[in-house]
Amino acid sequence: MEPWIETYRGAVSPWETDVTEHFTVAFYFDRVAMAEASLGESLGLIDTLRKGDFARRYEVRYARELRAGAAFHIESAVIGTERALRFGHRVIDSVTGECITWFDVHWEGVAASVPASKIAAWDGPEFEARPDPKDLSKLIRTATGRIQPGDLDEFGRLGICGTVHKFTDSSVQIGAAIGLTADYIKTGRRGFSTFEFRVRISGALGLGDRYETRTGIAHLGNSSLRFLHVMSDPKTGREVARLGQFGVTLDLDKRRPAALEPELRAKAERLVLPT
């Protein structure tokens, strides 16, 4: 059996696209959640995933956009068993066969015996270390709410898709805080486009639980920005998820990075986290 197996096949619906006019990041995770569960089941690990008492890390490289109506599928495999179980998920454009997004997923502290024949070579990108700022006192509040039925995964807790939808809200909020507002996006034809994600899920929230997310800017380049979002349980203050979101301001017509305008840059500089 090939190490890489198909774990999802489908398409992008128009209502799954965002103001940057492409498939929005949370819906990638909607499909990867399915791919992860299917792969877990094929490996006899579905009960481990259901129990969920371990931290998961998702390192994601968005290499090319998917647009409304795009047909795609996902191939998944175990790509390592040292230190932690490590899985790869490749999002493939079903028309061209090109891999357009890579997920390198780590289940921290989970060991399993996997035959060598089922372990694939990782042909995706290597993710360089990006240490988070240690001082998070300048994070600003960017999302508050409660977990609703639509946020749950098949295991009945806040799913990775629901988590990323909340982080997307945070991204819109911090975007607005620096002037990247809905009006500006529409008239200036500039949006924020993500090319790399580092997500760590370290806790679980259930139906009706409250959440709060705080965000800061961990990097500010010419056209690039890295947002750091930290979601916590307000009752305990305990961190439940964290996202390092690396992206660029995008010219929506040319689909190319564009430099931040001086006014936006000045606002962004005030939100840069101390290193």
Next chain:
Amino acid sequence: MSLWVETYRGAAAPWECDVTEHFTLAFYFDRIAVAEANFAERLGLIDVLRAGGFTRHYDVRLVRELNAGSAFHVESALIGPSDGDSGNKARMGHRVIDSESGEATTWFDVSWRGVSLTSSVERARWEGPSLEVRPEPKELAGLIPSMAGRVDPGDLDEFGRMGVSGLVHKFSDAAVQFGGTIGLTADYIASARRSFSAFGLRLAIIRAPALGEAYRIDTGLAHLGTTSLRYLHVMREAASGREIARMDRYGVQLDLDARRPAPLAPALRERAERLLMA
């Protein structure tokens, strides 16, 4: 310290916008449901809300639109019972704030009938515009069928019954159906660049239906002005005809480019006049 507390923060997604090209009503209620539960928890009333069994009234004034990608948050406060109210009517205000400008864009005045407050919480002053509610038509014979269905899993709230967002989605379907009967069809909206936009509504929820329950909605036209229309929607149990919820919706026909009220075209007016309730 402000008596208004933040109960939700997030954004409007593109898929939460409608043919009028703005954040659609049911998703305001999606967020208000979150705000309401958060605020109830703060007041020690979350178990009361979970148990249900009382009538809720929502008077809503939509002052300014939110669009795809808008960042907003909700602030909530206890605003009653006030001096003129009976003691057993908890009254809460929720204001939807544009997070960028700080401007209140929508106001929700919510009453829980028959619910007394057990804790002494200071009341905030209601600064929002009031909804000028007009008498409802006495005779409901002029209502026409506008929606029917069953409660599906996606309609449920965190308490496991049909949520206020699910209810309002159904009333929105009813408004689309009713709009179609007067000629405000999808084709007309796209080609003439005209649509219906609500500026206020009164929603009464008598009880929340359960998963799998069959319901129907009937709608009538309670007012017809030059640009303004008032839809009255009544949701009932399909089997018994017993009322579940009612929405009185005040709106205008909107020029989608100028974002201003526009008079109804004669052909539409003629059809609407035939549906005007006594």
